Amino acid sequence: MTGNVIELKDVWKIYDMDEVKVNALKGLNLKIKNGELLGVLGKSGSGKSTTMNMIGSLDTPTKGHIFLDGIDISTLQESQLAQLRGRKIGFIFQTFNLIPSLTTLQNVMLPMMFQNKPYPERERVAKEILARLDMNHRLDHVPGKLSGGERQRVAIARALVNNPEVILADEPTGNLDSKTGQEVIKILKELNQKDKKTIVIVTHDESLVKICDRVCYLRDGAIIKEFKKGEKIDLDSVR
Ligand SMILES: Nc1ncnc2c1ncn2[C@@H]1O[C@H](COP(=O)(O)OP(=O)(O)OP(=O)(O)O)[C@@H](O)[C@H]1O
Ligand SMILES: [Mg+2]
Known part of the structure; x- marks a missing residue:
């Protein structure tokens, strides 16, 4: 497939609080190309996580349109959307969001259950991906008995099992020390370059x-500047 995997067109997200309205996104436009590794920067509260939720169709815009592989997702029923999201998108959250009572293997197998994959296939695929991430010695540990870097690798494995086109990562190195963070960066880079995944990352790293x-x-719910690869990112010029 070529072209844009995701397109956000004049997307607004207005949270209706009791007294006030919060404009989290104000007419955001964004096209994400197939195979691109896109970084999203901005101060706290600028709308980064809200943008990720829109890209990943975890939330719906108040106004505007979101296209996933050219399909306007507002035209889909919730059940169709959940299926599409499960197939096309893998999420990596800053706080890992693993299920505490499930083991490494069970956590990673879970998203395949929602795609109705049979048990043997779920187990085989989960083990293959965990081995690639060097986690095959911790299959039976629950998240509470894993290190931060190990938890993040489980979260990455879980994001990969349905072989998504797009991986969304919100501060994937935010809770890791710099050495473990480097390992995660290496994995993300490889997924982009070798596996040709489209990746969107919110980061300060x-x-x-x-x-x-x-x-x-x-800034304030809109993209105010874009930097190309290699271009000096002068944040003073945009702050
Ligand atoms: N559920 C909600 N209800 C009301 N306001 C919200 C909600 N979620 C986010 N906001 C507000 O929308 C704005 C954007 O939030 P968002 O979480 O996207 O910021 P962010 O750029 O991810 O910040 P951070 O770097 O701190 O994670 C913030 O002002 C926030 O307070
Ligand atoms: Mg955030």
């Missing part, structure tokens, strides 16, 4: 910013 093909800078 400079070494992660460096591997991006393009960086979008958000």
